[in-house]
Amino acid sequence: MRVLISGFDEFGEHSVNPSRLLAEQVNACSSHDVEWFGADVRGVVLPVEFDFGFQRLLKEINFFRPDAVLSFGLAASRRTIDLERFAVNWRESSSMGSSVVAGELLPGEALALASTLPIESILDRAKGAGLPMGVSHSAGTYVCNDVFYRMQRYFLRSCVRSGFIHVPPIGTDCTLDQLVQFASLAIGVLVRGR
Numbered sequence: 001m002r003v004l005i006s007g008f009d010e011f012g013e014h015s016v017n018p019s020r021l022l023a024e025q026v027n028a029c030s031s032h033d034v035e036w037f038g039a040d041v042r043g044v045v046l047p048v049e050f051d052f053g054f055q056r057l058l059k060e061i062n063f064f065r066p067d068a069v070l071s072f073g074l075a076a077s078r079r080t081i082d083l084e085r086f087a088v089n090w091r092e093s094s095s096m097g098s099s100v101v102a103g104e105l106l107p108g109e110a111l112a113l114a115s116t117l118p119i120e121s122i123l124d125r126a127k128g129a130g131l132p133m134g135v136s137h138s139a140g141t142y143v144c145n146d147v148f149y150r151m152q153r154y155f156l157r158s159c160v161r162s163g164f165i166h167v168p169p170i171g172t173d174c175t176l177d178q179l180v181q182f183a184s185l186a187i188g189v190l191v192r193g194r
Contacts, residue, residue: 001039003187004066006057008073008143011048018170019072020045022179035184037191042066048143050091050100054150061154068161068190070117070183071151073144075166079173080134081126081182083119084164086112087149092141105149112138113152115163122186131182132174139164161190 005026007019026043044060046053061069075082089109093102119135126133139145148164155162165182168174 001068001187001191002064002066003036003039003041003190004060004064004069005041005043005183006046006060006069006071006147007043008046008048008053014074014076014169016170017074018167018174018176018179019074021170021176022072022167022183025176025180026183034180035188037184037188039187039191041183041187046147050143050146053143053147057147057151058154066160068117068187069151069155069163070186071144071147071162071164072179073139073147073164073166074169075140075144076169078134078166078168080132080168081174081179082134082136082166083117083123084115084139084148084166085119085135085137086114087139087145087152087164088112088141089149090141091146105146106153109153113149113156115152116155116161117163117186118161118189119163121189125185125189126182129181129185131178131185132168136166139166 007023010017023043
């Protein structure tokens, strides 16, 4: 099984993006010490820009041909690792200085698309390991959701399992080691089917 893990660059006032650190950690030599359950795991860092984030992800998808994609992003106000249930076909105006205006991401497409990850199994396994976990019903209306929605639309009717996970800032609530542990546990569920 091939698993692609994506994270995002730093943005705005956030000088450290834990999702980037996770994606980079996956590609580091030290990740050979992590239990990936026999999966071939690769990380990619995406720009925090509407459209371009998904374009970078799609380039990596076409190169790596994953069986599953775990996409991660920072949600600075959260205190848990949150599995997202739905991506919505909407975006807000960008606060990053671009000309993006509010509206549908893909006009005429479904209002929302669901994660195809086994959310409950991953949640149970991660909670059992003592990780700070939660579930969210929407990835918001910013770039994380943009990537999530376009990814789910791209994989619609395919065998590829994909979904989005929001993570809190690195600190007292969550560490990089815990993010790596979570990724390992999630991949274990995907590989073993439970």
